[in-house]
Amino acid sequence: EAGVTQFPSHSVIEKGQTVTLRCDPISGHDNLYWYRRVMGKEIKFLLHFVKESKQDESGMPNNRFLAERTGGTYSTLKVQPAELEDSGVYFCASSHRAGTGVNEKLFFGSGTQLSVL
Amino acid sequence: GQSLEQPSEVTAVEGAIVQMNCTYQTSGFYGLSWYQQHDGGAPTFLSYNALDGLEETGRFSSFLSRSDSYGYLLLQELQMKDSASYFCAVRDPDFGGATNKLIFGTGTLLAVQP
Numbered sequence: 001e002a003g004v005t006q007f008p009s010h011s012v013i014e015k016g017q018t019v020t021l022r023c024d025p026i027s028g029h030d031n032l033y034w035y036r037r038v039m040g041k042e043i044k045f046l047l048h049f050v051k052e053s054k055q056d057e058s059g060m061p062n063n064r065f066l067a068e069r070t071g072g073t074y075s076t077l078k079v080q081p082a083e084l085e086d087s088g089v090y091f092c093a094s095s096h097r098a099g100t101g102v103n104e105k106l107f108f109g110s111g112t113q114l115s116v117l
Numbered sequence: 118g119q120s121l122e123q124p125s126e127v128t129a130v131e132g133a134i135v136q137m138n139c140t141y142q143t144s145g146f147y148g149l150s151w152y153q154q155h156d157g158g159a160p161t162f163l164s165y166n167a168l169d170g171l172e173e174t175g176r177f178s179s180f181l182s183r184s185d186s187y188g189y190l191l192l193q194e195l196q197m198k199d200s201a202s203y204f205c206a207v208r209d210p211d212f213g214g215a216t217n218k219l220i221f222g223t224g225t226l227l228a229v230q231p
Binding site for chain 2: 003004031033035040041042043044045048055056091093095104105106107108109110111
């Protein structure tokens with residue numbers, strides 16, 4: 001079974017440019033999450049999709065960040081225009097189901113290392 | 118808000134036992150998880166505690182005390198490959214447990230020395 005894959009693994013862009021990150025979750029996983037880790041700090045939540053719907057986007061930093069999950073399969077996270085503080089590792093994770101009393105572990109991708117210069 | 122605190126770094130030698138602590142402050146509680154992340158790799162699930170006590174999986178054990186809002190991860194017979202960051206995480210209580218969205222701590226970087 002293929003795991004969560006993310007592309008690209010690394011991206012170096014200049015301030016003001018646009019970058020799009022892609023995540024392919026494990027097949028059949030309805031839940032898809034985006035997280036970010038900045039400079040050795042905590043892994044911070046950005047957004048949660050259930051199928052193609054955004055269930056929780058409370059962690060999105062500002063309107064320069066746009067996430068989509070058309071068709072409920074893969075997801076993209078676009079940063080436009082990028083700023084220096086957007087640098088960090090962007091992780092995607094997926095899980096099969098959610099519900100009270102159910103603990104489903106998250107399966108993470110290896111992340112995209114984004115450097116904004 | 119919800120917060121989890123972990124020591125930033127721990128150093129230990131091969132063959133030893135190491136304990137990594139996690140204290141949390143949350144408005145509700147639906148279990149404590151532990152994830153391991155090697156440098157440049159994906160965070161991977163290690164263990165989950167919903168009730169008080171010790172859970173053991175091979176060389177790894179995880180402990181929870183809900184009354185103390187505290188847990189720890191215990192690694193025995195340390196190996197060089199155990200060098201990694203270890204994160205504790207709780208399920209977001211704002212959804213009444215009906216979510217697998219996790220809130221992570223800042224992580225503990227474990228360095229295993231020969």
